[in-house]
Amino acid sequence: MAIIRQPIVVVMGHVDHGKTLLLDSIRSTSVAKREKGAITQHIGASEVPIEVIEKVGRPILERMKVELHIPGLLFIDTPGHEAFTNLRKRGGSIADIAIVVVDCAQGFQPQTVEALNILKEYKTPFIVAMNKIDLIDGWKPQKTSSSLESLSLQPKNVQDNFEAKVYELVGMLGEHGFNSDRFDRVKDYTTEIAIVPVSAKTGEGIAEILIIISGLVQRFLENNLHIEPSLPGKASILEVKEDPGLGTTLDAILYDGTLRVGDRVAFATLNGPATTHVRAILRPKPLDEMRDPKDKFLSVPFASAAAGVKISAPGLENAIPGSNLVVVKDEKDPAIDELSKEVSSLLSFTEGEGVIVKADTLGSLEAAIRLLSSAGIRVGRVGIGMVSKKDVIACTAMREHDKFSATILAFNVKTPRDVEEYARYCKIPLFSEGVIYLLIEKFFEWRKEMEEAEKHNVFDRLQPIGQIRVLPSCCFRASKPAIFGVKVEVGRIRPDVNLIDERGNIVGSIKGIQADRAALAEAVEGAEVAISVEGAVFGRDVVEGKVLYTYVPKSDADLYMERYNNLVSENEITLLTHILRITKQRVV
Numbered sequence: 001m002a003i004i005r006q007p008i009v010v011v012m013g014h015v016d017h018g019k020t021l022l023l024d025s026i027r028s029t030s031v032a033k034r035e036k037g038a039i040t041q042h043i044g045a046s047e048v049p050i051e052v053i054e055k056v057g058r059p060i061l062e063r064m065k066v067e068l069h070i071p072g073l074l075f076i077d078t079p080g081h082e083a084f085t086n087l088r089k090r091g092g093s094i095a096d097i098a099i100v101v102v103d104c105a106q107g108f109q110p111q112t113v114e115a116l117n118i119l120k121e122y123k124t125p126f127i128v129a130m131n132k133i134d135l136i137d138g139w140k141p142q143k144t145s146s147s148l149e150s151l152s153l154q155p156k157n158v159q160d161n162f163e164a165k166v167y168e169l170v171g172m173l174g175e176h177g178f179n180s181d182r183f184d185r186v187k188d189y190t191t192e193i194a195i196v197p198v199s200a201k202t203g204e205g206i207a208e209i210l211i212i213i214s215g216l217v218q219r220f221l222e223n224n225l226h227i228e229p230s231l232p233g234k235a236s237i238l239e240v241k242e243d244p245g246l247g248t249t250l251d252a253i254l255y256d257g258t259l260r261v262g263d264r265v266a267f268a269t270l271n272g273p274a275t276t277h278v279r280a281i282l283r284p285k286p287l288d289e290m291r292d293p294k295d296k297f298l299s300v301p302f303a304s305a306a307a308g309v310k311i312s313a314p315g316l317e318n319a320i321p322g323s324n325l326v327v328v329k330d331e332k333d334p335a336i337d338e339l340s341k342e343v344s345s346l347l348s349f350t351e352g353e354g355v356i357v358k359a360d361t362l363g364s365l366e367a368a369i370r371l372l373s374s375a376g377i378r379v380g381r382v383g384i385g386m387v388s389k390k391d392v393i394a395c396t397a398m399r400e401h402d403k404f405s406a407t408i409l410a411f412n413v414k415t416p417r418d419v420e421e422y423a424r425y426c427k428i429p430l431f432s433e434g435v436i437y438l439l440i441e442k443f444f445e446w447r448k449e450m451e452e453a454e455k456h457n458v459f460d461r462l463q464p465i466g467q468i469r470v471l472p473s474c475c476f477r478a479s480k481p482a483i484f485g486v487k488v489e490v491g492r493i494r495p496d497v498n499l500i501d502e503r504g505n506i507v508g509s510i511k512g513i514q515a516d517r518a519a520l521a522e523a524v525e526g527a528e529v530a531i532s533v534e535g536a537v538f539g540r541d542v543v544e545g546k547v548l549y550t551y552v553p554k555s556d557a558d559l560y561m562e563r564y565n566n567l568v569s570e571n572e573i574t575l576l577t578h579i580l581r582i583t584k585q586r587v588v
Contacts, residue, residue, distance in 0.1 A: 045308025
């Protein structure tokens with residue numbers, strides 16, 4: 001018989017914006033205080049029973065006349081992108097809804113933008129928790145879990161400061177393509193993002209967070225919550241870790257069916273699917289959490305979706321974080337083939353041209369591929385784990401065909417020092433970041449610099465567009481070579497350039513340029529210089545006041561017109577057209 005499972009809520013946001021403290025406030029625990037550096041180091045999951053939600057949010061439920069019938073909420077805490085990208089099943093994320101936590105004083109930061117980009121890519125609904133309202137100028141914390149009730153008790157100037165912060169956030173979301181407003185002013189939750197003010201420190205706003213999340217999921221996503229407990233369990237692997245006394249274990253989110261001790265389960269490895277038998281299932285107590293439980297885990301005979309579980313079983317060492325774990329009947333179960341297809345579809349980039357992408361987990365890799373492809377970056381080879389010399393060698397071979405794709409993008413993985421040195425030796429660009437959009441920015445900045453450098457390199461090899469006028473009383477030598485003074489009227493000239501007259505006839509070739517007895521590599525518009533011209537005779541081919549032009553072949557003219565017109569002036573383009581005409585070359 002189908003039942004309604006608890007929704008899976010992922011908490012995202014920039015470091016130090018209060019993600020874990022927000023959950024602490026909900027759980028009334030102190031995970032953030034006990035954690036090294038007060039920053040989330042691992043992925044955690046916490047269950048909040050419906051009784052707690054109703055108790056905290058009773059006044060709001062009564063006012064809104066809402067009755068909840070979900071069994072509770074399963075919150076996933078995350079140190080960045082990992083939990084969300086690892087909460088995956090084939091074709092999308094298993095997260096039902098997300099909370100993006102934003103410090104109202106700091107606004108959007110790199111990981112905030114990262115979270116929004118990923119949520120947009122996976123089409124996951126979310127709300128924004130405008131955190132740290134207790135730090136708004138003049139704010140006086142109240143003994144209430146409702147931010148709106150607390151706001152009504154603040155002085156007028158504080159309320160104005162509060163509204164200013166809300167609309168700053170509305171503006172920031174607007175810049176990223178989202179319509180939004182304070183949650184109680186939202187008219188259509190399907191088209192507007194709800195901003196929920198909260199103080200994770202004082203607890204003000206916790207009631208609204210719980211009720212808005214519960215209400216939205218129940219109203220718009222209830223069809224996604226129906227599961228059949230009797231079906232084989234399906235879980236998303238968050239982390240593979242060593243636990244004292246247990247050996248290698250998996251932290252996972254069970255999102256469908258039921259998992260039992262003794263079940264045969266299949267999971268993905270880089271060498272293909274593997275199977276094992278579940279030795280133990282461990283769960284944190286309600287309102288506790290998986291990473292850092294106050295009490296010991298509960299050993300349970302089974303678990304039904306949705307739940308955060310720790311799985312103990314032999315042979316889990318090579319399991320891939322971000323992949324699925326499924327209960328199977330035997331080695332021939334069709335679900336094993338599905339696992340194989342899931343991994344191979346992501347790791348199938350082996351021969352095509354494009355950048356090499358390395359990531360820490362299958363989920364991170366999938367997110368990176370999605371966002372890189374959306375940004376127009378072609379992906380060639382991919383892999384999970386640290387960058388290797390093999391990756392560098394593959395890039396070196398690729399450079400002959402596409403030098404801009406001969407690049408390694410390392411997302412959330414380390415690169416051994418010897419591999420970094422080898423990449424430098426091979427002149428292979430290697431970019432490493434823990435935020436995808438920053439990785440994309442780095443790549444685009446590098447490619448733009450490379451394209452500009454190449455552009456100027458090719459541009460500098462083109463015959464210059466130039467018009468000069470012979471100066472009066474400035475003949476220093478009549479021939480072999482003729483040396484005389486000129487003024488550059490349009491464009492530029494340089495040595496080894498042929499000069500033509502108004503009829504298009506070649507007068508001679510510039511062998512050198514001097515100014516104040518110093519040799520010049522180039523003379524530009526406005527300069528008065530002396531030039532030596534091989535093949536010209538002063539008084540016959542060249543006379544005072546005569547106008548001469550540089551000869552520009554058709555092939556160079558086409559490049560000027562098609563690719564480099566932004567590097568030359570309008571006068572040069574006009575002059576180029578004239579040069580093509582008098583030399584009887586077809587005008588572009």
